[in-house]
Amino acid sequence: MELLVSDVKLVSGSRWLLxxxxxxxxxxxxxxxxxxxxxxxxxxxxxxxxxxLTLDWYRTLFADGPIWDSVLNSLQVALxxxxxxxxxxxxxxxxxxxxxxxxxxxxxxxVLLPLILPGIITGLSLLMLFNVMGTxxxxxxxxxxxxxxxxxxxxxxxxxxxxxxxRAQEEASLDLGANYWQTFWRVTVPNLKLPIIGAAxxxxxxxxxxxxxxxxxxxxxNTLPLEIWGRLRRGITPEINAVSxxxxxxxxxxxxxxxxxxxxxxSTAEAGAEFVEAVEGGAA
Amino acid sequence: xxxxxxxxxxxxxxxxxPASSSLLRVRNVAKVFGKNVVLRDISLDVAxxxxxxxxxxxxxxxxxxxxxxxxxxxxxxxxxxxxxERLDRLPPYRRRVNTVFQHYxxxxxxxxxxxxxxxxxxAKRPEAEIESRVAEALDKVKMSAHAKSKPSKISGGQQQRIxxxxxxxxxxxxxxxxxxLSALDANLRRQMQVELKSLQRxxxxxxxxxxxxxxEAMVMSDRIALLxxxxxxxxxxxxxxxxxxxxxxxxxxxxxxxxxxxxVRGGVVRCNSLxxxxxxxxxxxxxxxxxxxxxxxxxxxxxxxxxxxxxKVRHQAFQGATELIRVECSDGLVLVVRISxxxxxxxxxxxxxxxxxxxxxxxxxxxx
Amino acid sequence: xxxxxxxxxxxxxPLLWVTVFLLVPYLLMFCYSFxxxxxxxxxxxxWNLDNYVQLLRVDVYWQTLLRSMWIxxxxxxxxxxxxxxxxxxxxxxxxxxxxxxxxxxIIPLWVSYLVRAYAxxxxxxxxxxxxxxxxxxxxxKHPLEFLLYSPFAVVLTLTHIYTPFAFLPIYAxxxxxxxxxxxxxxxxxxxxxxxxxxxxxxxSIPGVLAGATFAFVLSLGDFLxxxxxxxxxxxxxxxxxxxxxxxxxxWPLGAAISLCMxxxxxxLLVFSERLEKRWSFS
Numbered sequence: 001m002e003l004l005v006s007d008v009k010l011v012s013g014s015r016w017l018l019x020x021x022x023x024x025x026x027x028x029x030x031x032x033x034x035x036x037x038x039x040x041x042x043x044x045x046x047x048x049x050x051x052x053l054t055l056d057w058y059r060t061l062f063a064d065g066p067i068w069d070s071v072l073n074s075l076q077v078a079l080x081x082x083x084x085x086x087x088x089x090x091x092x093x094x095x096x097x098x099x100x101x102x103x104x105x106x107x108x109x110x111v112l113l114p115l116i117l118p119g120i121i122t123g124l125s126l127l128m129l130f131n132v133m134g135t136x137x138x139x140x141x142x143x144x145x146x147x148x149x150x151x152x153x154x155x156x157x158x159x160x161x162x163x164x165x166x167r168a169q170e171e172a173s174l175d176l177g178a179n180y181w182q183t184f185w186r187v188t189v190p191n192l193k194l195p196i197i198g199a200a201x202x203x204x205x206x207x208x209x210x211x212x213x214x215x216x217x218x219x220x221x222n223t224l225p226l227e228i229w230g231r232l233r234r235g236i237t238p239e240i241n242a243v244s245x246x247x248x249x250x251x252x253x254x255x256x257x258x259x260x261x262x263x264x265x266x267s268t269a270e271a272g273a274e275f276v277e278a279v280e281g282g283a284a
Numbered sequence: 285x286x287x288x289x290x291x292x293x294x295x296x297x298x299x300x301x302p303a304s305s306s307l308l309r310v311r312n313v314a315k316v317f318g319k320n321v322v323l324r325d326i327s328l329d330v331a332x333x334x335x336x337x338x339x340x341x342x343x344x345x346x347x348x349x350x351x352x353x354x355x356x357x358x359x360x361x362x363x364x365x366x367x368x369e370r371l372d373r374l375p376p377y378r379r380r381v382n383t384v385f386q387h388y389x390x391x392x393x394x395x396x397x398x399x400x401x402x403x404x405x406x407a408k409r410p411e412a413e414i415e416s417r418v419a420e421a422l423d424k425v426k427m428s429a430h431a432k433s434k435p436s437k438i439s440g441g442q443q444q445r446i447x448x449x450x451x452x453x454x455x456x457x458x459x460x461x462x463x464x465l466s467a468l469d470a471n472l473r474r475q476m477q478v479e480l481k482s483l484q485r486x487x488x489x490x491x492x493x494x495x496x497x498x499x500e501a502m503v504m505s506d507r508i509a510l511l512x513x514x515x516x517x518x519x520x521x522x523x524x525x526x527x528x529x530x531x532x533x534x535x536x537x538x539x540x541x542x543x544x545x546x547x548v549r550g551g552v553v554r555c556n557s558l559x560x561x562x563x564x565x566x567x568x569x570x571x572x573x574x575x576x577x578x579x580x581x582x583x584x585x586x587x588x589x590x591x592x593x594x595x596k597v598r599h600q601a602f603q604g605a606t607e608l609i610r611v612e613c614s615d616g617l618v619l620v621v622r623i624s625x626x627x628x629x630x631x632x633x634x635x636x637x638x639x640x641x642x643x644x645x646x647x648x649x650x651x652x
Numbered sequence: 653x654x655x656x657x658x659x660x661x662x663x664x665x666p667l668l669w670v671t672v673f674l675l676v677p678y679l680l681m682f683c684y685s686f687x688x689x690x691x692x693x694x695x696x697x698x699w700n701l702d703n704y705v706q707l708l709r710v711d712v713y714w715q716t717l718l719r720s721m722w723i724x725x726x727x728x729x730x731x732x733x734x735x736x737x738x739x740x741x742x743x744x745x746x747x748x749x750x751x752x753x754x755x756x757x758i759i760p761l762w763v764s765y766l767v768r769a770y771a772x773x774x775x776x777x778x779x780x781x782x783x784x785x786x787x788x789x790x791x792x793k794h795p796l797e798f799l800l801y802s803p804f805a806v807v808l809t810l811t812h813i814y815t816p817f818a819f820l821p822i823y824a825x826x827x828x829x830x831x832x833x834x835x836x837x838x839x840x841x842x843x844x845x846x847x848x849x850x851x852x853x854x855x856s857i858p859g860v861l862a863g864a865t866f867a868f869v870l871s872l873g874d875f876l877x878x879x880x881x882x883x884x885x886x887x888x889x890x891x892x893x894x895x896x897x898x899x900x901x902x903w904p905l906g907a908a909i910s911l912c913m914x915x916x917x918x919x920l921l922v923f924s925e926r927l928e929k930r931w932s933f934s
Contacts, residue, residue: 014844017741021753024738027812028760031771034781038774092666099659107667110674116866117917118873120890124897124910125677128684131903148673151666180658209764211876216897225766232770232880241774244767251762259755356835376838389836392933393854403840406850436933454840 032248039241057242067243070227077143077223078207084147085203086196089154094188096155097162112156114149119212122149127216138219145213150206154199161195194261201258205251307332307490308353308371308458313362315348315514322348324514326362330458330492335484337493337501339537340511346494349511350460353492354383366457382451384461388443390435396446397422397431403454421453424483441472448480452487461493465500477503498538502526510534513651533648535572540608542578542619544571544642553639557615560591560639570645575608575622577641581634590638595619597630611635678914684907695903703908713892713909720888723807724871728818730811731867732860735818739859740852743826744834754823761816769880772809776800776881801883809877814870818863825859826852857931865924869917889913 040053061067092111096104114122126145127137135141169191173183189196211225218226224247228240308330315323323345330336340346351357353364355376364372371379382403390399400421404414422428425445430438435446444464451459461480465473481504484491495501501508502522510517510525510533517537518530529535532543546555548564555571586592595613607625611633612618621635686699707713742753760768775781778795786792798804829852837847875890882888889909896906 014741014745017737017745020737021741024734024815025756027734028757028815031768031775031812032760032763034775035767035771038781088666088669091662092670095659095663095666098654099663101659101663107670110670111666113674116869116921118870118890118913120873120875120893121681121910121914121917124893124906125681126673127897128680128903128907129673129677132680144673148669151670180655205762209762209766211764211766215894225764228766228770232766240767240770244764244770247767248763251764252759255759255762256755259758263751354835354839356838376835377841377843381839383836383839385832385836387830387832389830389832391833391836391851393851393931402837402842402850406840406842406846434933450840 035241036245036248038238039245041238057238060239061242064239066222067224067227070222070224073139073221074208074224077139077146078204080143081146081150081207082200082203084143085150085154086200089151089199090158090192090196092151092155093158093162097159112152115152119149120216123213123216126213130217136219137217139221141217141219142214142223145217146207146210149213150203153203153206157195157199157202158192161192165191198258198261201254201261205254209251305331307366309365310353311363311365313349313352313359313364315345315352315357316360322514326516328509328516328519330490333488333490335481335491335493335504335506336509337495337505337507338509338511339495339498339501341496343513344511345514346511347462350462350492350494354381354460355379380457382454382456382459384447384451384459384464386462386464386466388447390443390446390450392435395432395434396427396438399435399446400450400453402450417453421449424452425449440467441476444468444476448483452489456489458490458492461491463495466495480504502538510537512648515651517648528643529572529645531646531648532570532572535643535645540575540620542573542575544573544617546571556617558591558593562639564644570647571642572645573637573642575620578619578621578635578637580623581636586636589640590636592634592636593617594632594634596632600630681907681911681914684904685911687904689902689904703905706905707908707912716887716892717889719803720872720890723803723810723888724868726807727810727814727871728864728867730807731815731818732864734811734815735863736822736860739819739823739826743823757816757819765813766876768813769809769877772805772812773800773881776805776808800881801886803882803886805881806877806886806888809881810871810874813877814867817866817870821862821866822856822859825856829855854931855933858928861924861928861931865920869920873913873917
């Protein structure tokens with residue numbers, strides 16, 4: 001159903017709604033637009049309007065060694081975190097959907113908690129663990145941090161996918177002689193292809209952006225967000241605008257791709273609801 | 285409720301009841317969704333206190349027509365009048381029309397009582413009046429005991445009654461019912477059909493009832509408007525549609541029938557090997573012959589005005605009081621015949637029918 | 653249908669991992685909060701309640717906590733005020749453009765938090781975009797100082813970050829409302845405005861609660877925006893914790909504060925869940 005009253009003149013209330021929507025979109029995109037604009041601004045940050053368009057900052061960026069090191073680190077961490085989250089998140093979803101065991105309610109809450117808990121708590125608690133265990137902080141500890149926090153993303157997506165799965169298919173497989181292991185790989189996983197790929201993409205992107213948990217678990221090597229953070233502490237350089245614009249471009253591609261993937265056979269609202277639960281990890 | 289059996293034509297009104305006694309007048313309404321023509325040139329009158337059923341298959345446009353009258357869709361062309369007012373210029377919340385929705389659409393966050401009171405609350409009626417009218421409405425649908433329950437706690441049949449009460453309590457001039465019984469099981473459905481009909485009589489409001497179930501339409505309606513692919517096939521009382529169907533589609537949609545193709549030459553009908561005389565214009569002709577109007581021939585010769593034919597019984601379906609048999613006649617014609625169920629197995633039979641029972645019907649061409 | 657072996661195989665590994673990397677750390681945090689730090693910067697495993705006493709006695713801690721809650725509350729209210737009408741517009745008025753607009757709302761979420769906070773810094777600074785613009789059009793003569801390094805900047809930035817978070821569950825809830833309920837309301841004589849307050853809003857409350865919870869909890873625990881934009885007057889509780897684990901080196905005290913935050917968050921979640929259940933009708 002589109003407008004509440006189809007052909008009657010646009011109800012006055014909805015004119016205000018439209019204005020409000022435009023204003024909110026402007027608010028949401030203002031920093032992004034500024035960022036992109038100023039990455040081409042000759043005078044760097046400050047001054048309005050921007051003039052003297054240049055690609056200098058991008059050139060400086062490409063020559064910047066440490067930044068690219070940190071990009072490489074982030075990529076490694078993201079891939080490793082993806083592996084961990086999926087390896088434990090997929091069985092977790094299966095366990096929640098199919099098994100009964102003591103402490104199941106606690107387990108469910110624990111798994112989903114990092115999604116809504118501010119990252120500082122997750123990061124600090126893991127820091128204390130590593131401290132007690134005597135583990136040195138490094139990219140490995142970051143991987144463990146991201147992997148753990150993002151299990152919830154994998155679990156949420158796969159759980160939703162499981163609920164749509166037709167039990168009868170697995171029953172048919174067992175009936176035809178396949179055992180549980182074979183059924184899992186031949187029937188269950190193929191049906192969960194979309195949720196798993198969606199989760200993988202989401203986890204990868206969230207890990208690349210993650211800063212709160214990483215903040216406490218960092219060793220000698222920086223991830224990209226932390227590298228940027230370090231620079232910001234020392235003062236604003238327009239190079240940051242350039243790298244941010246690039247990050248934005250990549251994120252844009254990733255999210256549109258993820259969204260399209262999700263949309264196959266699902267309503268916007270369902271994807272949105274799951275997305276809500278999935279995204280927390282990246283921002284805090 | 286008398287009416288003329290006038291099949292739909294391209295522009296005139298389907299029935300010529302004088303305008304003043306009509307509650308609702310639909311004039312040349314059409315509806316197009318993109319390239320899809322859902323309704324074509326619909327004209328229809330609904331009288332005060334009438335129970336009219338819009339009958340059609342899915343995709344016939346019946347729900348769209350109802351929604352246009354309710355105000356949830358606007359017509360692409362045409363007008364809808366109620367009394368002296370242009371109804372289609374008003375938003376749904378200003379029309380004196382209420383709807384019983386197919387899946388009831390009860391508000392889940394309100395109790396039964398609050399649901400029924402909704403329209404009165406919105407109209408800011410005094411509390412005392414609301415209380416008494418709601419109590420009266422609940423009583424009428426026999427749901428007073430459930431006043432404080434939430435919709436999720438009552439059964440489908442009960443929800444349906446509440447939907448009815450919620451609509452009727454506002455005393456609309458017209459009540460629209462969008463396949464309200466389709467979600468109920470067979471027995472409950474039959475019961476509700478009777479209850480709805482008597483409720484309508486009691487309350488005296490015009491009902492427009494939409495369904496795809498022809499039996500339901502026959503049981504409940506004063507008149508039936510048969511809709512096919514967006515056009516009105518026939519608008520008439522159940523008896524008339526059954527006995528004098530205007531088109532082949534009408535004849536087949538309601539009840540069983542045999543369609544006989546023939547040719548008229550010089551006052552004589554020729555249909556395969558059958559002939560009889562009839563005062564009909566020259567040319568091709570199509571007849572509808574109901575199975576119950578064909579019987580097993582008795583006696584050695586046929587009476588004047590009757591037609592006989594021999595054939596072999598291919599299939600017998602026992603249906604309790606009657607049997608439906610399928611007869612392959614000597615000239616290739618296949619007839620479905622309804623006979624009493626008390627006979628045994630049959631093989632060779634001779635069938636007989638009266639020529640006047642073969643009703644002329646128009647062709648029903650394919651429509652896009 | 654699933655054998656015990658199957659169920660054990662899928663349950664055990666995640667259960668173990670989660671115990672080691674989630675449960676044990678929280679328990680450790682619990683333990684740390686009762687320990688203390690010696691003068692020579694080592695952690696003494698002597699059990700006491702000193703940290704908690706300190707939290708209650710020393711002003712700066714609970715004052716900062718209250719200020720953080722006040723900031724979080726403002727962020728929540730503004731995010732809801734911005735996000736709800738947007739969600740309502742998309743769900744009921746956007747028609748075919750609904751999907752596209754939805755994607756437009758979630759895209760900013762994917763621009764890294766850090767990057768967006770930094771962008772606000774460039775906008776709000778005294779030599780920044782907003783100030784130079786205002787002076788350019790002669791609305792102001794001097795740069796407005798309060799724009800940056802203030803609670804205002806923190807609230808503004810966090811609202812920017814969390815409005816989409818508030819939007820998402822509200823939109824999901826609105827989409828879930830069967831449209832025939834809206835039609836029924838109109839049919840019974842209610843205008844679109846009346847329909848909103850009597851039918852749509854009540855049914856969207858679980859979404860509003862979820863959105864409010866996200867916005868509040870996540871703003872409360874935020875430490876990046878205050879660090880970048882808050883200045884001395886915009887310090888939030890997490891900043892104190894960060895320094896206790898950094899330069900101020902007092903892990904036990906930091907753990908105590910973190911534990912309090914954890915308990916606060918968990919109780920809010922439980923409370924919010926209860927409320928949501930009360931208000932869900934499907």
